[in-house]
Amino acid sequence: DVKVTQSSRYLVKRTGEKVFLECVQDMDHENMFWYRQDPGLGLRLIYFSYDVKMKEKGDIPEGYSVSREKKERFSLILESASTNQTSMYLCATASTSYEQYFGPGTRLTVT
Amino acid sequence: GQNIDQPTEMTATEGAIVQINCTYQTSGFNGLFWYQQHAGEAPTFLSYNVLDGLEEKGRFSSFLSRSKGYSYLLLKELQMKDSASYLCAHPNTGGFKTIFGAGTRLFVKA
Numbered sequence: 001d002v003k004v005t006q007s008s009r010y011l012v013k014r015t016g017e018k019v020f021l022e023c024v025q026d027m028d029h030e031n032m033f034w035y036r037q038d039p040g041l042g043l044r045l046i047y048f049s050y051d052v053k054m055k056e057k058g059d060i061p062e063g064y065s066v067s068r069e070k071k072e073r074f075s076l077i078l079e080s081a082s083t084n085q086t087s088m089y090l091c092a093t094a095s096t097s098y099e100q101y102f103g104p105g106t107r108l109t110v111t
Numbered sequence: 112g113q114n115i116d117q118p119t120e121m122t123a124t125e126g127a128i129v130q131i132n133c134t135y136q137t138s139g140f141n142g143l144f145w146y147q148q149h150a151g152e153a154p155t156f157l158s159y160n161v162l163d164g165l166e167e168k169g170r171f172s173s174f175l176s177r178s179k180g181y182s183y184l185l186l187k188e189l190q191m192k193d194s195a196s197y198l199c200a201h202p203n204t205g206g207f208k209t210i211f212g213a214g215t216r217l218f219v220k221a
Binding site: 033035040041042043045048058090094098099100101102103104105 | 119141142144146151152153154155156159198202208209211212213214
């Protein structure tokens with residue numbers, strides 16, 4: 001079974017803080033993704049990575065950055081958290097079959 | 112462009128059959144996915160259609176018509192635990208990104 005873990009289920013941060021969300025997978029998948037999910041808007045892609053040290057912007061990259069130093073680990077960084085970044089953040093991995101495997105999600109609240 | 116449309120909400124009765132429709136536009140086709148997402152949880156894979164027609168998997172079936180840009184998810188013998196959001200999705204032309212619909216929230220009532 002594919003296992004995708006995220007560093008926190010719930011997180012509360014203050015405006016302006018730097019926030020790190022970490023995702024780890026154990027299936028040796030090349031592709032990893034970070035999404036945010038908001039009511040009525042569905043899943044929106046922030047960044048994705050198809051190899052170590054490779055990253056591509058998704059649909060809403062502003063205010064975020066990512067890091068992939070090892071194949072199994074993909075980190076999402078909020079450089080200076082803002083209240084409009086309050087959301088559910090989901091990490092996912094995929095092999096060449098396109099099927100995505102999701103982590104449990106991190107519900108981030110920025111106050 | 113690449114776009115997915117599906118109804119926002121549906122309600123059905125326990126034991127009944129429900130069909131959730133999805134229409135999509137894409138310049139290159141790499142298959143059509145359905146995912147299930149219970150409230151507060153991550154999406155999980157339900158089905159993947161590449162060819163036209165109906166694929167059945169237990170109580171769930173998924174249909175695809177590539178010429179019409181249309182798919183549906185059919186849930187039979189509905190159970191209360193089927194109350195969830197159902198997401199229609201397809202990989203983009205390059206295959207690296209998956210485009211998700213906003214999801215259909217299904218409420219199953221007794």
